[in-house]
Amino acid sequence: MVVVGGGVVGLCTAYYLAEAGLEVEVVERRGLGSGASRGNAGWVCLSHSTPVPAPGVVRYALRSLGRPDSPLYLRPLPDPAFVRWLWRFWRSSTPAAFRHGYAAVAELNRTTFDLFDGLRAAGVETTLTRPGMVHAFLSPAEARHHLALQREMADGHYPLPDDVVTGDEARLLDGALSSGVRAAYLVEGEGVVDPEAFAVGLGEALAAAGVKVHENVEATGFRTSGGHVAALRTAQGEIPCSAVVVAAGMRSSALLGALGHPLPLQAGKGYSFSVDLDPAPRHTLYFGERRAVASPIGTTTRIGGTMELSGNNNRLDWRRIVAVALASRHYLGRWFDDPDDLVGLIRDPWVGGRPFLPDGLPVIDRVPGHDNAYAATGHGMLGVTLGPVTGHRLAEYVRTGHRPDTLAPFRYDRLRH
Numbered sequence: 001m002v003v004v005g006g007g008v009v010g011l012c013t014a015y016y017l018a019e020a021g022l023e024v025e026v027v028e029r030r031g032l033g034s035g036a037s038r039g040n041a042g043w044v045c046l047s048h049s050t051p052v053p054a055p056g057v058v059r060y061a062l063r064s065l066g067r068p069d070s071p072l073y074l075r076p077l078p079d080p081a082f083v084r085w086l087w088r089f090w091r092s093s094t095p096a097a098f099r100h101g102y103a104a105v106a107e108l109n110r111t112t113f114d115l116f117d118g119l120r121a122a123g124v125e126t127t128l129t130r131p132g133m134v135h136a137f138l139s140p141a142e143a144r145h146h147l148a149l150q151r152e153m154a155d156g157h158y159p160l161p162d163d164v165v166t167g168d169e170a171r172l173l174d175g176a177l178s179s180g181v182r183a184a185y186l187v188e189g190e191g192v193v194d195p196e197a198f199a200v201g202l203g204e205a206l207a208a209a210g211v212k213v214h215e216n217v218e219a220t221g222f223r224t225s226g227g228h229v230a231a232l233r234t235a236q237g238e239i240p241c242s243a244v245v246v247a248a249g250m251r252s253s254a255l256l257g258a259l260g261h262p263l264p265l266q267a268g269k270g271y272s273f274s275v276d277l278d279p280a281p282r283h284t285l286y287f288g289e290r291r292a293v294a295s296p297i298g299t300t301t302r303i304g305g306t307m308e309l310s311g312n313n314n315r316l317d318w319r320r321i322v323a324v325a326l327a328s329r330h331y332l333g334r335w336f337d338d339p340d341d342l343v344g345l346i347r348d349p350w351v352g353g354r355p356f357l358p359d360g361l362p363v364i365d366r367v368p369g370h371d372n373a374y375a376a377t378g379h380g381m382l383g384v385t386l387g388p389v390t391g392h393r394l395a396e397y398v399r400t401g402h403r404p405d406t407l408a409p410f411r412y413d414r415l416r417h
Contacts, residue, residue, distance in 0.1 A: 001243035001372075001398070002027060002232045004219045004255060007037040008195065008383050009376050010247035011202035012391030015124075017245075018209045020399045025239060026211060027232060029218045033199025035249050037383060039272045039350030041295045041304045042198075043284055044116065044128060044191035044385050046158040047150060049109050051101035051360030052268065052307065052380060053092040071291035071327070073320070075310040082311065085266050088358035101361050104409035105382070106157050108389055113191070115388035123208075125201030126193055131296070133190035134174045134281075136181045136331050137288040140166045143183035146288055161185045176281035176294070176301075178333035192284050194297045195384050214239070219248065221258040222373075229259075229373050243372035243398060250312060250355045252377035259367050261412065267312045267353030268380055271320045272304030273346040277335055290327035300347070303328050316351040356380045357415065364390055364410040365403070374398060375412065 003014040006028025018024045028034075057072070076082075092101075116128050137143035143164040151160050163185075164170075170184040171177040177184065206213060214234075223231040223238060231238040246252050253265045280301050285294040292305030305324045308317070322339045325346070329335065336345055357363065357378040367373040374397070376390050393404045403411075 001025075001245070002239055002241040003245045003247060004232065005247035005249060005252070006032040006199070006203075006213070006215065007035050007247070007249055008033065008199055008202070008387035009379055009390050010245070011199060011206065012387040013245050013247055013376055013394055014206055014211055014391070015119075015202055016391045016395035017398065018206065018211050020395050022399070024211045025241070026206065026213045027217050027219050027234060027239065028213070028215050029251070031215050032203040032213065033196050036352040036354045037199050038196050039304075039348065039352050040195055040270065040381070040384060041272065041284070041293045041302060042193045042195045042297055042384060043293070043295065044112065044193060045133060045284070046106070046109055046112070047133060047154070047187045047190060048286070049105050049382055049385055050153070051092070051098060051105065052356065053089050053101070053358070053360045054098045055093060055095050057093050058090045071306055073306060073308045073310070075308070077311050079311070081264070082266065085264050085358050088264070092359040097359065100409070101359060102153055104361060105386075108386065108393070108406050108410075111392075112385060112389050115392055116191070119388060122205070124205045125197065127197045127201070128191050128193050130189050130191040131283045132186050132188045133284045133286060134177070134184055134186050135286045135288055136170070136177055137183045138180060138330060139289070140164060140183040142288055143185065147185055159188055174281050174283050174285065175279040176277060176285070176332055178331060180330055180333070186283070190284060192295050192297065193384060198384070219255060221255070224259070224370070227370050229370060243374070245374045245376055245394065246367075247376040249377060250353050252355065252375065256367060256375055259370055259373055261367055261369070263363060263375070263378065264358055264415065265312075265355045265378060266309060268356040269306070269308035269310065269314070269351055269353055270304060270381065271306050271316075271324055271349070271351050272302055273321060273324070273349045274300045274302050275335070275346050277301045277332065285331070287327060287331045290330060292324055292327040294328060294332070312353060314351055314353050316349065320351075321346075321349050354380050354383070359414070362386070362390070362410055363412055363415070364394055364407050365412040366397070368412055
């Protein structure tokens, strides 16, 4: 069978299909891990695995209009499909919908770290470390409010401290924090990977297992017969297949449209860059009020943030890079003096179009009307965290023909309502 997409989700799916004894090929239009998998923060976490549509998020987004420095930036487009997506996003931001989505992701996430352990035991270079995540705040009141909300959502799925650390002691949780941080708390056990290196490690494991990987090959459609996919069409010719999994990020909608079932995907653009800090953070860091993050990846620190809804494009807006850097300075101190200095200080400025469905949940399911076509897309900011469990559960579905119960909330047909 053929997996379309060489990001973390597609590679994990191919890995578990091959592990189940199926003959697998992977088709990627560029290099493995070159899309949204490349420049993200690399978090493998339980405490931030939540749907983006949440109570109050639409009001917050509306306040961002005309403010390109806002952590959540909405730029309306004269596109009816975009307007419909925003309306459905708003409908999904009720407390009940958020609780339903969070519970579904938490249940799917239950075996995440076990699967990462299994990959490492099998020789995959996951690069996973589990330093824990420090949540840093400029205000003790905001820190306590956030911890209370997180405790309510966690419902025993992951450990949380009894209270926040305040005053000068807060910055002792991580030496990279500045004196501006007045409250913080540590969620132990949360992990981080080098996402690009993880993709390379998966690719090497697939090659060792005999999986053929086609890089720089553009998938263009399918040859079908009576609800059965017989071949993947590419710019270089057809690849016959017994089944197909579409895990191609933002390109998934067009490919699934060729099967008669496009998905309403929008790019939630995120920005990041790498910088050498002294001292560098020992944990992953979440900057509460500014909604920015920092991750120790290899010998450098990756700083990222923002959610930009401005259409399906990968245009890098330098103002957003500057906004993320300025946000981080509240928590990391003045690691630069003037925005003009950033050009010489940072490396690898990146923007990635993370695929979002309007309810914030992925689709992990068989494509309606096709007995051998499957979709695994729409993971948004959770592609690295949910990659192994998505691949493991979808491989089980393909192998047995029965949908695992944990995949029920991620059905295709939920999007008809």
